[in-house]
Structures are given as structure tokens and as C-alpha cells.
Amino acid sequence: MNRDQLADFLRSRRARVTPADVGLPAGERRRTPGLRRQEIAQLAGMSIDYYIRLEQARGPHPSRQVLNALARALMLTQDERAYLFDLAGQPLEAPSIRDDVPxxxxxxxxxxxxxxxxxxxxxxxxxxxxxxxxxxxxxxxxxxxxxxxxxxxxxxxxxxxxxxxxxxxxxxxxxxxxxxxxxxxxxxxxxxxxxxxxxxxxxxxxxxxxxxxxxxxxxxxxxxxxxxxxxxxxxxxxxxxxxxxxxxxxxxxxxxxxxxxxxxxxxxxxxxxxxx
Incomplete structure (x- = not known):
């Protein structure tokens, strides 16, 4: 598990998602682009403390269930979701090298x-x-x-x-x-x-x-x-x-x-x- 890169990736993807993307009011006091940590935690169904630790590279190994929830909350593409799982040390599936040519x-x-x-x-x-x-x-x-x-x-x-x-x-x-x-x-x-x-x-x-x-x-x-x-x-x-x-x-x-x-x-x- 690469905690530092996972933390960087979560922060960058959170900054990309707007409140309007997930049906939340924009509010008047947003100092940074994207969603707040608390909002991502709520969308993913986890505690705010747990999510903060992930973004600070202090979190435990997230389970596949947690990763799937984060992928949905952060609106990740298929490639981004696979990358998230790789960073967490949980590839979507065990990749293999084959010897056949189409x-x-x-x-x-x-x-x-x-x-x-x-x-x-x-x-x-x-x-x-x-x-x-x-x-x-x-x-x-x-x-x-x-x-x-x-x-x-x-x-x-x-x-x-x-x-x-x-x-x-x-x-x-x-x-x-x-x-x-x-x-x-x-x-x-x-x-x-x-x-x-x-x-x-x-x-x-x-x-x-x-x-x-x-x-x-x-x-x-x-x-x-x-x-x-x-x-x-x-x-x-x-x-x-x-x-x-x-x-x-x-x-x-x-x-x-x-x-x-x-x-x-x-x-x-x-x-x-x-x-x-």
C-alpha cells in the first residue's frame, strides 16, 4: 500500500468533484474547490476521522468495500478506480501475462x-x-x-x-x-x-x-x-x-x-x- 500516493490521489479527486455534481448545495463559505472531507465521508458512508486519516497518509489498509464506496463518492472513472485499488494494494484482479497474440x-x-x-x-x-x-x-x-x-x-x-x-x-x-x-x-x-x-x-x-x-x-x-x-x-x-x-x-x-x-x-x- 502506498499511503502517500493514495492520500495525494484522494485529495486531488476530492478537489475535482463539485457540490452540484453530487446534489449538495454550494454554500457561501467554501475556501477550496471541490467537496469537503466531511462530505466525501458522508457520501462514502464512513467516519470523518477515518477519511481524514486516509488523506493524511495515516490510515489503515482500506477494505475493498471502503475502496468501492470511495470510488462512487469521488465519481472515479473505470481507470481511476483501478488505480485507486492499486495504490491501496488491492488490485481489482490478479493481472497475468499471456503469450497469445490476437x-x-x-x-x-x-x-x-x-x-x-x-x-x-x-x-x-x-x-x-x-x-x-x-x-x-x-x-x-x-x-x-x-x-x-x-x-x-x-x-x-x-x-x-x-x-x-x-x-x-x-x-x-x-x-x-x-x-x-x-x-x-x-x-x-x-x-x-x-x-x-x-x-x-x-x-x-x-x-x-x-x-x-x-x-x-x-x-x-x-x-x-x-x-x-x-x-x-x-x-x-x-x-x-x-x-x-x-x-x-x-x-x-x-x-x-x-x-x-x-x-x-x-x-x-x-x-x-x-x-x-
Whole structure:
């Protein structure tokens, strides 16, 4: 339970709700926006003392019943309600990381003939890819399943220097570890994710150093320079797109500026894949 963040969240949401929103008179002596603590406590059916302790980060672990009552009183959205439960240490349901990819995503990747595209789960396992992704990421098709993991590739692959220089590797490694730590917070019960972290801590001092920083940041768009052994340097925009209704999956696309040398390099790489 994160008492400080829970307290901050309750105060911010209380300030957002107006008396008119819940059918209360506005009155003449309101010095702050939103509802008073007493009003939220009454709407939620709890004592004012209990609610004050929650807002002051002194409260006990609220029950699911209390959290549901607060969500109604504060008029939280579905996403905000889930966040409230997370802060209180009571997720709405135990999230899990699955290994299946929706057919619609597979069809989309198949249509992206000139764009490397692949699907990652929260453990950084590469679950599916198109031919261009296979060409740009060291022949995924012939890799053992355990090697189709971006974290292992970044920190353990002996040939990564052929694809990323030291500066690029450092930047990508830091972003990936910060994102993996965010996933570990979302999926604390996933055994394979915990096993991956334990493995990397034991085998990679570089991973351990980054993990100990406790940096947390979900990966989104990122620029990447790839030194491909067949077509040379590719400056790509790595776009990380969440798969709808699947928080554990992301579609990763490598795009380049139209007409640029990197764009031409990708086209050349596609021709090589077609002729091979």
C-alpha cells in the first residue's frame, strides 16, 4: 500500500468533484474547490476521522468495500478506480501475462511489408514478427525460444555490438530496464518475469546496476540507430503501441523518414529478404 500516493490521489479527486455534481448545495463559505472531507465521508458512508486519516497518509489498509464506496463518492472513472485499488494494494484482479497474440494483430503485421513489426509481452518476449522484423533482428525464426527476449538480447547477446553501438545500447538498455521494472510492479505474481529478473541480476552486472536505480518509465516512442550488417546504418523511430484490451502486449514498429537513406536501406533489406 502506498499511503502517500493514495492520500495525494484522494485529495486531488476530492478537489475535482463539485457540490452540484453530487446534489449538495454550494454554500457561501467554501475556501477550496471541490467537496469537503466531511462530505466525501458522508457520501462514502464512513467516519470523518477515518477519511481524514486516509488523506493524511495515516490510515489503515482500506477494505475493498471502503475502496468501492470511495470510488462512487469521488465519481472515479473505470481507470481511476483501478488505480485507486492499486495504490491501496488491492488490485481489482490478479493481472497475468499471456503469450497469445490476437489474430487481428497478426493480420496487421502481415500487411506491413516494408515496416519491421513485432509483438512484445511485458516480459519482453518476442511473440510474433513479420519478415522485416526477422531480417532486422538477427534471424528470429532460427533462434531458440529463450533467446527471443529483448532483455536477454541487449545484455547477453555476443553479437549485439554488430547492431547497436555502445551509446545506443546504453540508452536502449536503460529504457528497457525502467520499463521492465514498471511491468514487475503491474505483474508481481508472474513467475517467469521474476525468474527473468533473477537470471539477469545473477548474470549481468550492467543489468543489476540499472535495476538498482529503481527507475520506472513505460516505453513509448524512441529513436534507434541500428548498424545492420547487410545494409548499413538505419535511423529508425521505434514506435511502441499498446494492443487494445491487452495491457500485457505491445506492437513495436520501426519506421523511417520517407525518402531518407534509412528508408532506402529498409527497402534494400526487404529485397534481400525476398530473394533469399
Amino acid at each position: 489474430g487481428s494483430v497478426l493480420h496487421l503485421m502481415a500487411f506491413l511489408e516494408e515496416v519491421p513489426a513485432y509483438v512484445l509481452n511485458a516480459r519482453y518476449d518476442i511473440l510474433a514478427w513479420n519478415p522485416m522484423a526477422n531480417a532486422i533482428m538477427a534471424d528470429l525464426e532460427n533462434q531458440p525460444v529463450e533467446n527471443r527476449n529483448v532483455i536477454r538480447w541487449v545484455f547477453m547477446s555476443p553479437d549485439i555490438a554488430e547492431y547497436l553501438d555502445d551509446e545506443e545500447k546504453g540508452r536502449f538498455a536503460r529504457a528497457s530496464v525502467a520499463d521492465l521494472r514498471a511491468a514487475a510492479g503491474r505483474y508481481p505474481e508472474d513467475r517467469r518475469l521474476r525468474a527473468l529478473v533473477a537470471e539477469m541480476l545473477a548474470l549481468s552486472p550492467a543489468f543489476a546496476e540499472l535495476w538498482d536505480r529503481h527507475e520506472v518509465e513505460i516505453r513509448r516512442e524512441q529513436r534507434k540507430r541500428i548498424n545492420h550488417p547487410l545494409v548499413g546504418v538505419i535511423d529508425a523511430i521505434c514506435q511502441v503501441m499498446p494492443v487494445p484490451d491487452r495491457d500485457d502486449l505491445r506492437l513495436v514498429l520501426y519506421t523511417t523518414e520517407p525518402g531518407s537513406p534509412s528508408h532506402q536501406a529498409l527497402r534494400e533489406l526487404r529485397q534481400l529478404t525476398l530473394s533469399s
